[in-house]
Amino acid sequence: MKKFSIIIGIVGSLLLLATFLFPIWSISLEAPQYPGGINMYIWINQISGDTPHTLQNVNILNHYVGMKSIEPESIPELTYFPYIIVFMTLFGIAAAISMRKKIVMTWMITLVIIGIAGMVDFYMWEYDYGHDLNPNAPIKVPGQTYQPPLIGSQYLLNFKATSLPHVGSYFIGASFLMMGATYFMLKKANKPKNEEVEDKK
Amino acid sequence: MNRIYIKFTALISFAMLIIALASCGESKQSGAMTASGAAEKVYVAPGEYDEFYAFMSGGFSGQVSVYGLPSGRLFRVIPVFSQDAEKGYGYAEETKNMLMTSWGFVPWDDAHHPQLSRTNGVTDGRWLFINGNNTPRIARIDLTTFETAEIIEIPNSGGNHPSPYVTENTEYLVAGTRFSLPTPQEDVSINEYKEKFKGTLTFIKVEPTHGTMSVAFQLLMPGFDYDLATAGKGKSHGWSFFTSYNVEQANTLKEVNASQLDKDFITAVNWKKAEEYIAQGKGKVMKTSYYHNVYDEDKQTAISYKKDEVLILTPEECPGVVYYIPTPKSPHGVDVDPTGNYIVGNGKLSADMSVYSFDKMLTTIENQDYETTIDGIPVLKYESVLDGIVLQPGLGPLHTEFDGKGFAYTTFFISSEIVKWKLDDKSVVDRVPCYYSVGHLMIPGGDTREPYGKYVIALNKITKDRYLPTGPELAHSAQLYDISGSKMELLLDFPTIGEPHYAQAIPASKIVPNSKQFFKIEENNHEHVTKKEADAKVVRKGDTVRIYMTTIRSHFVPDNIEGIKVGDKVFFHVTNLEQDWDVPHGFSMMGARNSELLIMPGHTRTLYWEPTRVGVYPFYCTDFCSALHQEMQGYIRVSPAGSNPELKWWTGD
Numbered sequence: 001m002k003k004f005s006i007i008i009g010i011v012g013s014l015l016l017l018a019t020f021l022f023p024i025w026s027i028s029l030e031a032p033q034y035p036g037g038i039n040m041y042i043w044i045n046q047i048s049g050d051t052p053h054t055l056q057n058v059n060i061l062n063h064y065v066g067m068k069s070i071e072p073e074s075i076p077e078l079t080y081f082p083y084i085i086v087f088m089t090l091f092g093i094a095a096a097i098s099m100r101k102k103i104v105m106t107w108m109i110t111l112v113i114i115g116i117a118g119m120v121d122f123y124m125w126e127y128d129y130g131h132d133l134n135p136n137a138p139i140k141v142p143g144q145t146y147q148p149p150l151i152g153s154q155y156l157l158n159f160k161a162t163s164l165p166h167v168g169s170y171f172i173g174a175s176f177l178m179m180g181a182t183y184f185m186l187k188k189a190n191k192p193k194n195e196e197v198e199d200k201k
Numbered sequence: 202m203n204r205i206y207i208k209f210t211a212l213i214s215f216a217m218l219i220i221a222l223a224s225c226g227e228s229k230q231s232g233a234m235t236a237s238g239a240a241e242k243v244y245v246a247p248g249e250y251d252e253f254y255a256f257m258s259g260g261f262s263g264q265v266s267v268y269g270l271p272s273g274r275l276f277r278v279i280p281v282f283s284q285d286a287e288k289g290y291g292y293a294e295e296t297k298n299m300l301m302t303s304w305g306f307v308p309w310d311d312a313h314h315p316q317l318s319r320t321n322g323v324t325d326g327r328w329l330f331i332n333g334n335n336t337p338r339i340a341r342i343d344l345t346t347f348e349t350a351e352i353i354e355i356p357n358s359g360g361n362h363p364s365p366y367v368t369e370n371t372e373y374l375v376a377g378t379r380f381s382l383p384t385p386q387e388d389v390s391i392n393e394y395k396e397k398f399k400g401t402l403t404f405i406k407v408e409p410t411h412g413t414m415s416v417a418f419q420l421l422m423p424g425f426d427y428d429l430a431t432a433g434k435g436k437s438h439g440w441s442f443f444t445s446y447n448v449e450q451a452n453t454l455k456e457v458n459a460s461q462l463d464k465d466f467i468t469a470v471n472w473k474k475a476e477e478y479i480a481q482g483k484g485k486v487m488k489t490s491y492y493h494n495v496y497d498e499d500k501q502t503a504i505s506y507k508k509d510e511v512l513i514l515t516p517e518e519c520p521g522v523v524y525y526i527p528t529p530k531s532p533h534g535v536d537v538d539p540t541g542n543y544i545v546g547n548g549k550l551s552a553d554m555s556v557y558s559f560d561k562m563l564t565t566i567e568n569q570d571y572e573t574t575i576d577g578i579p580v581l582k583y584e585s586v587l588d589g590i591v592l593q594p595g596l597g598p599l600h601t602e603f604d605g606k607g608f609a610y611t612t613f614f615i616s617s618e619i620v621k622w623k624l625d626d627k628s629v630v631d632r633v634p635c636y637y638s639v640g641h642l643m644i645p646g647g648d649t650r651e652p653y654g655k656y657v658i659a660l661n662k663i664t665k666d667r668y669l670p671t672g673p674e675l676a677h678s679a680q681l682y683d684i685s686g687s688k689m690e691l692l693l694d695f696p697t698i699g700e701p702h703y704a705q706a707i708p709a710s711k712i713v714p715n716s717k718q719f720f721k722i723e724e725n726n727h728e729h730v731t732k733k734e735a736d737a738k739v740v741r742k743g744d745t746v747r748i749y750m751t752t753i754r755s756h757f758v759p760d761n762i763e764g765i766k767v768g769d770k771v772f773f774h775v776t777n778l779e780q781d782w783d784v785p786h787g788f789s790m791m792g793a794r795n796s797e798l799l800i801m802p803g804h805t806r807t808l809y810w811e812p813t814r815v816g817v818y819p820f821y822c823t824d825f826c827s828a829l830h831q832e833m834q835g836y837i838r839v840s841p842a843g844s845n846p847e848l849k850w851w852t853g854d
Contacts, residue, residue: 052780053780056781060753064828
């Protein structure tokens with residue numbers, strides 16, 4: 001049982017590394033003259049699109065309403081987030097091997113905090129892009145801002161913008177659940193032992 | 202007596218009145234099946250795709266038009282042999298060379314026969330070839346971009362009509378002389394036609410990976426008129442066939458003098474045998490002059506190569522390469538059925554049609570069953586090669602295509618109809634009228650090993666009352682017939698560009714997946730490319746000024762330029778930085794005496810301009826690119842000649 005909980009914990013930790021292989025979020029823009037939509041993907045270390053030119057095309061559209069150009073090099077999170085993921089993976093493996101419930105719980109809470117912080121950060125970036133508009137923009141619609149939703153769909157002028165978690169986020173979720181399983185297995189395994197001790201007393 | 206006469210007259214008059222009234226009420230015959238039934242068969246719903254691409258020659262427009270079938274919708278006109286101001290083709294510095302010939306810049310031709318490239322006898326959707334008649338040329342169109350990629354001039358040729366007629370694996374294209382010429386050219390009396398004039402049949406090799414054309418060899422032939430051609434298929438692969446008329450060798454009033462003999466010839470050429478002779482060193486090199494223009498995709502510029510030699514084979518010195526098959530009365534088209542066995546000779550002034558058998562031709566050659574020999578070319582015995590005769594099918598047979606189900610479809614120019622007949626017993630099974638005067642016909646793949654026997658298109662020369670009149674000049678037309686049943690049924694009638702001389706069609710699925718959406722900017726190695734706005738600049742060297750300009754929605758960089766002088770030679774090297782589908786930008790300069798530029802995403806195109814007036818002049822984007830297209834404009838300041846203005850340029854503050 002204990003060995004199994006270690007394996008589950010280690011595998012769960014390693015799942016975090018999937019965020020290097022899959023985007024964690026996607027934003028799609030739909031309009032009639034863009035069949036198939038324009039799809040952007042947010043990774044822990046980059047922003048990509050369906051084609052190598054998607055970002056250029058989004059930036060061309062955005063400049064009409066005065067939005068800033070999206071330049072992945074200028075977003076510091078994309079530089080340090082990979083380190084956080086690697087740290088959490090190593091921390092998770094260590095927590096599983098330690099077989100200490102408290103350490104496992106600490107890892108889980110840390111992951112939740114990182115997740116919430118990440119979402120807040122993402123929201124702030126979206127807010128900034130959507131609100132910090134060039135006053136000289138060719139197209140100015142009074143009261144209109146261009147912040148895409150955090151999760152869900154919303155019309156921004158002629159575009160329907162849809163923002164959703166992508167595959168990478170599901171791996172993070174799975175990682176959390178597996179570590180949770182480890183926690184409960186440890187809890188169950190420890191229980192009878194404690195009772196035995198109490199009996200001896 | 203008198204009274205009876207009056208009564209009789211009255212009766213006749215009354216009868217005539219009735220007939221007159223009846224014929225007034227007679228509606229114009231449409232020739233179509235029930236309108237709703239036909240409409241359903243050609244209806245392609247908005248947003249849906251057609252089943253076939255049809256490539257139609259533009260005839261004397263020199264271009265190729267692209268239609269969808271069965272809808273008959275026009276998608277594009279591809280500029281080939283003629284300058285096209287709409288696209289800047291032949292005006293931009295990059296494409297001017299495409300129209301270079303040994304005669305200099307020739308910005309027009311008469312484009313007749315499109316031919317799709319083939320693999321194993323079936324269209325493969327890679328390239329489209331088409332001949333230019335007037336200044337003998339063959340062009341290759343790249344079907345990933347729908348742009349002309351190459352044009353080769355044919356030396357020693359006059360009127361390149363029997364061309365390009367591709368072989369089964371696109372090994373060769375052919376060319377021939379509709380007008381025989383003194384070869385090599387010399388100053389002789391036209392009355393010396395019989396002694397001095399020669400025909401040539403040219404074989405153009407196609408490089409299998411890139412499609413690059415090169416003149417492989419020419420056969421020096423008797424001075425007949427070589428009219429049309431086709432390549433063998435299946436068992437007859439390795440042979441090409443040409444019709445020849447004016448065996449009389451008349452040089453004046455040909456409509457009479459070239460129509461005297463009972464039989465002219467189908468010329469059968471064994472090109473595999475010719476290759477053997479060339480390998481043995483049989484050919485002779487002749488000095489000549491022709492151009493080969495190739496669009497270099499890397500440099501995005503057409504380059505002209507001047508050639509001065511051609512390899513000549515003479516039938517007399519190469520026995521077994523050329524044979525003549527007697528064919529009644531000035532044959533026009535020659536067509537080989539999908540099995541490769543039946544060779545149909547369309548004797549345009551004959552009442553009957555002769556159908557030959559390839560197997561019988563081989564036996565006749567083996568038995569040396571010859572009628573005579575002309576300049577070392579054996580004339581095979583007509584009866585020995587003949588498989589059968591289609592008796593009195595119509596008047597003026599021109600061309601035949603096949604449905605792959607054992608039927609042949611022949612056009613009759615004079616009786617203006619398509620006649621369907623059975624290949625095996627030569628019996629006529631159906632006929633439909635064409636409106637009017639049909640020339641070529643086209644079944645998708647109908648000249649290949651695998652026809653898609655669903656439709657036939659009649660390509661008509663005369664339309665008279667078919668459409669709303671447009672003054673003396675009327676559109677030519679294409680008519681689409683359903684041939685899936687036992688009876689041919691007219692479905693659709695649509696006008697075309699220039700003359701839809703001949704056409705080819707191919708299932709859309711063979712082209713759509715390879716269709717390019719834009720050109721990658723990182724692969725643009727144009728000599729004068731500007732890959733980012735920061736690199737835009739203006740450079741003066743003497744009186745030559747090069748403006749390195751970029752376009753992206755919705756501005757030019759630079760859009761304000763000063764320091765140009767009257768008399769300068771200005772080159773606008775405009776690079777379209779867009780990297781998305783369907784975002785070309787245009788460029789036009791006020792007072793430029795050529796055309797606009799139309800620049801595809803990732804391309805660089807160059808417009809030449811000589812400023813002639815002092816002042817400030819605008820330029821702008823011509824292709825509606827975006828919501829701020831109207832704002833996509835700029836100014837150039839032109840200072841007096843001899844002044845010394847500072848060269849400056851900018852965009853924004």
